[in-house]
Structure formats: structure tokens, C-alpha cells
Amino acid sequence: MWLRILLTLIILIITSNAMASWQNIKSKHFVVTFTQKDQKIAETTLRIVDNFHSQIKLCLGDYAMNVPVYIIIAPSREVFEYLGGVREKWAVGLATGNNRIVIFSPRKFGDKSEIERLIKHEYIHILLHQATGGNGLPRWLNEGLALYYESNVWRVSDDIRLAEAVLTHSIIPLDQLNFYFPSNRKRAELAYSQSIDIVTYIMKEYGYERLKQIIEEIARGCDIDTAMINSLGVDSLSLSTAWHTTLIKRYQWFYIITNTAFIWAALPIICIIAYIRKKRQGERKKRQWEIEDGMLPSGNVS
Structure with missing residues (x-):
């Protein structure tokens, strides 16, 4: 009981410290919220999602045009789990029904190229929610x-x-x-x-x-x-x-x-082929030695 309360307090402290340094950048349809360490990732995110919006709306429609989509880049695992309510330790992104996307900073799991796939994936969830x-x-x-x-x-x-x-x-x-x-x-x-x-x-x-x-x-x-x-x-x-x-x-x-039966059936054939190849290689090598020793003319090599 006390351990659970202590863990909750620790998460709240970490989250409040992160929230104290939130910054925003905006475009016509998106607001990206981030902390200072993720500024470059945030700028990349905004550029990716703006470009993708122009492409995907041709397929799924302009469902999210009237209200902005908020994208939050969580600076730590604790903040991500707190904001997204995510339990799976392998999850790195979440889209909610209120036009909000929460992602775990790619800076933390070591692959900034993953941001494009992740943002596109979660934004499609937003559009599908709007579409239905x-x-x-x-x-x-x-x-x-x-x-x-x-x-x-x-x-x-x-x-x-x-x-x-x-x-x-x-x-x-x-x-x-x-x-x-x-x-x-x-x-x-x-x-x-x-x-x-x-x-x-x-x-x-x-x-x-x-x-x-x-x-x-x-x-x-x-x-x-x-x-x-x-x-x-x-x-x-x-x-x-x-x-x-x-x-x-x-x-x-x-x-x-x-299939085990296939492997056992094919094994004798594989062995025969291997034996023939090895025998031919041996014959070629023997002839090459004979040529080098002057016992055969070079034209006899096959």
C-alpha cells in the first residue's frame, strides 16, 4: 500500500517537473508539445505530420481539419505511461479519441528515424476515429x-x-x-x-x-x-x-x-550431390597438379 503511494508520488513529481518545461510549436492543423531536449525531434515531427496530412487526406478525407491535433512527446517512460495510461512496456505511441497523440521520445529508445513511422501510424488512428x-x-x-x-x-x-x-x-x-x-x-x-x-x-x-x-x-x-x-x-x-x-x-x-520427413527424404540426394561435386573438385585439383608437374598438357583441363 505505502509502496504504491510512494511510486505514485515519484511519478507525479517526475511528470510535474517535465510539465514545467513544456514548449509548443504549431502549424495550421497541429500543436506539438515537447521539452527542451526534444526540440529537434518536435520540429521534425511537425514537418512530417504536415506533409503526411496533405497526402493522407486524399485517401481518408479531411476529417481532422476543423480542430487541431495535439502531439505530446513524452521525455521519459514515466511521463509517457502517466499521460497515455499505457501498461505495455514495449508500447511507444498512443492516439486518443480527443485528437491527442502521445509518443515516447525516440531520443529514449535510440532510433530517431522511427519518428516518421510512429507519427504517421498514430495520426491515421486519429483520422479513422474522426471518419467513423x-x-x-x-x-x-x-x-x-x-x-x-x-x-x-x-x-x-x-x-x-x-x-x-x-x-x-x-x-x-x-x-x-x-x-x-x-x-x-x-x-x-x-x-x-x-x-x-x-x-x-x-x-x-x-x-x-x-x-x-x-x-x-x-x-x-x-x-x-x-x-x-x-x-x-x-x-x-x-x-x-x-x-x-x-x-x-x-x-x-x-x-x-x-517438414522433418522432407528433410530426411532430401538428405540422401543432398549427400550424393555433395559427393559428386567434391569428387569433381578433387579430379580437377589432381589434373592441375599433374599440369604443374609437366605430366599433362594444359589443354586437358576440364
Whole structure:
């Protein structure tokens, strides 16, 4: 009891000290709040989010134009957890329903290049909240769209996670990702990988306009199944089943090369090939020695 009170007081002291030195920089649509040590990061953040706003509004609309979005760069882990109410120790960003983004300073986790991905991701959450009128998207769709638009870079880590999950039959059912993601970090990472993959699947199979229609249906008050039936012609279970089928087809090669029976069947062939190559290398080397000793003319080398 006393320990909990003491920890709370320590956090409040740290937070109040940080808040005493807050500074702001502004643009037309954004206010970035930071402490002195994060001034350069704040300036970079404002530049990134201004540019990204001009790009993403063409896809998701001008939903956040009428009110400013506040971005707070927390100078320490304690301040970040206090302001964001975040429990996961691996979390570094949070978007709230009142147009506020709280991020843990990239200065603290050592990768300033991460700021672009992080800011874009959280800002998309803000736009999606505005787009649905606060009705909220399923968590997998919300995170999948944020990941889809934050970067066009192909993620090898997503393929590895999905392939492993297919191989071990540990794909998380889609309906379990409607409201919450797992608290376990490894399972949470799989949930994120699944989310972007299924959003990419919807984009390819149905097109962007149909996916945008899901958002519009939810904004009108429809639940996710009704929104999907009206937009895609299938409910979430049918979509999940079809997507899962494509995963199995895509990663069946991974199953084959990691299958024990395959490895044992291929082993004799691999050994024979290795033996033949080694024998040929030995013959070449022997001939080369004979040439060097003057026993064979150089034209006999094969």
C-alpha cells in the first residue's frame, strides 16, 4: 500500500517537473508539445505530420481539419505511461479519441528515424476515429489501416511471423481481435502482422473503395458484420476463412522445407550431390597438379 503511494508520488513529481518545461510549436492543423531536449525531434515531427496530412487526406478525407491535433512527446517512460495510461512496456505511441497523440521520445529508445513511422501510424488512428464519428473500427481493421498507410516498405518480419503461425496452427481468430490485442508481446506482434495482411488482402480482392465503404457503413452505425456484408458481400467469418486459405497457400513452401520427413527424404540426394561435386573438385585439383608437374598438357583441363 505505502509502496504504491510512494511510486505514485515519484511519478507525479517526475511528470510535474517535465510539465514545467513544456514548449509548443504549431502549424495550421497541429500543436506539438515537447521539452527542451526534444526540440529537434518536435520540429521534425511537425514537418512530417504536415506533409503526411496533405497526402493522407486524399485517401481518408479531411476529417481532422476543423480542430487541431495535439502531439505530446513524452521525455521519459514515466511521463509517457502517466499521460497515455499505457501498461505495455514495449508500447511507444498512443492516439486518443480527443485528437491527442502521445509518443515516447525516440531520443529514449535510440532510433530517431522511427519518428516518421510512429507519427504517421498514430495520426491515421486519429483520422479513422474522426471518419467513423467515434463509433470505432474493429481493432484489427484500425491497426491494419494504420500499418498499411504508415509505410510502403515490405516487412520481412510479418512474413516470418505469419509463416510460423501457419506452420504451428497458431493464427489468432479474427473475431478475437475486434476489441483487444494480446498483452503478450509476441502474440501482439502476430496480431499486428495479421491485421496489415488482411487489410492488404481486402485491398487486392475488393479494392480500396469497398474498404472505404466499410468505414462509411460503421460511421452510419452498422456493426462490423453488417458493414462488411453491405460493402464486400461477405461477413467477417467468411472473409477470415478466405484470407486464411490464402495464407496456407502462400506459406506452404515454408511447411515443406521445415517438414522433418522432407528433410530426411532430401538428405540422401543432398549427400550424393555433395559427393559428386567434391569428387569433381578433387579430379580437377589432381589434373592441375599433374599440369604443374609437366605430366599433362594444359589443354586437358576440364
